[in-house]
Amino acid sequence: MVICAYTEKRWDDVLAAVASVRAQSLAAHEVILVVDHNPALLGRLRPALPDVKVIPNSGPQGLSGGKNTGVAASAGDVVAFLDDDAVAEAGWLAAMASGYDGANVAGVGGLTLPKWDGAVPRWFPEEFAWVVGCTYRGMVRGPIRNLMGGNASFRREVFDVAGGFRSGIGRTASGRPLGCEETEFCIRLRQAAPETVLLYDDNAVIWHRVPAERARFAYFRSRCYAEGLSKALVTRSVGVGDGLASERRHAMVALPRGVVRGLRAAVTGDPSGLGRAASIVAGLTFTTFGYAAGSLLARDGHPPSMSIRTGRGGRREREAQ
Numbered sequence: 001m002v003i004c005a006y007t008e009k010r011w012d013d014v015l016a017a018v019a020s021v022r023a024q025s026l027a028a029h030e031v032i033l034v035v036d037h038n039p040a041l042l043g044r045l046r047p048a049l050p051d052v053k054v055i056p057n058s059g060p061q062g063l064s065g066g067k068n069t070g071v072a073a074s075a076g077d078v079v080a081f082l083d084d085d086a087v088a089e090a091g092w093l094a095a096m097a098s099g100y101d102g103a104n105v106a107g108v109g110g111l112t113l114p115k116w117d118g119a120v121p122r123w124f125p126e127e128f129a130w131v132v133g134c135t136y137r138g139m140v141r142g143p144i145r146n147l148m149g150g151n152a153s154f155r156r157e158v159f160d161v162a163g164g165f166r167s168g169i170g171r172t173a174s175g176r177p178l179g180c181e182e183t184e185f186c187i188r189l190r191q192a193a194p195e196t197v198l199l200y201d202d203n204a205v206i207w208h209r210v211p212a213e214r215a216r217f218a219y220f221r222s223r224c225y226a227e228g229l230s231k232a233l234v235t236r237s238v239g240v241g242d243g244l245a246s247e248r249r250h251a252m253v254a255l256p257r258g259v260v261r262g263l264r265a266a267v268t269g270d271p272s273g274l275g276r277a278a279s280i281v282a283g284l285t286f287t288t289f290g291y292a293a294g295s296l297l298a299r300d301g302h303p304p305s306m307s308i309r310t311g312r313g314g315r316r317e318r319e320a321q
Helices: 008-022 039-048 063-073 092-101 126-132 158-162 181-192 217-238 245-267 272-300
Strands: 002-005 032-035 053-056 078-082 086-088 105-116 151-155 197-210 306-308 316-318
Touching: 002 008, 002 063, 008 039, 008 078, 008 086, 032 039, 032 063, 039 053, 053 063, 063 078, 063 181, 078 092, 092 105, 092 197, 105 181, 126 217, 126 245, 126 272, 151 158, 151 197, 158 181, 181 197, 181 217, 217 272, 245 272
Parallel strands: 002 032, 002 078, 032 053, 105 197
Antiparallel strands: 078 151, 086 197, 105 151, 306 316
């Protein structure tokens, strides 16, 4: 299994993430901790975690490069990913493993719950839990278009079929809260192998830490806008139809229901329901603006390159055209 780390600020989080993997009821074949172009952190982690394979990111800086490095270094038949600021419940890996009974199952993801450092903002809508890296209201157990990257697993062989996570999509050193590297990968995988299935199993539970600064509306706004930018890159890579299929359903079904739910709560004595309803509308607006801006920028830009080490010894590189 693979954990990607990049900053000393998450030292305690990284140690907690590794400890939660050690405590699994189904032991991991190996734990690979990829450090993203941070030699000082790499030097501290190696002696602190002698039973973990701590390696530097050998690809482009960012989360995609780190994940690709982890996949290339892995030896198991299934590669699981856990965020460096999350802890897994003891049955996490066992629940994921049970999903691979079907030969056509290419990946299994789980339920990501928020672990807020402080109080949960009363205006925060569950339909936008993806803003803080968690499972949002509206996800249904079973086959799904894409898994969430911090709580996901894939058969090792699918990386030979679809390539790796695309650099230029997802978190980088820029500081902007981008994402969607796993979304683009999952869609590209299904396009290359339509018979494959990706499963969401809410028995595979992790807890994702949400620091206080992410409980602010300013972060909510910037994260929604950045998601729109990321979705523009995804659609450039895989097409608008596949790239926005789930988003359209969520926007047309789950979000209107959330607005109605918030308004109903406000009418029945919970004034914060009005704030949640307004946040849903605002979040969709910010995301749409981000997508529009990203689409305009992409018209004159160049598609990002994608590289991955595949197999257990060689190197394979693919360029997006």
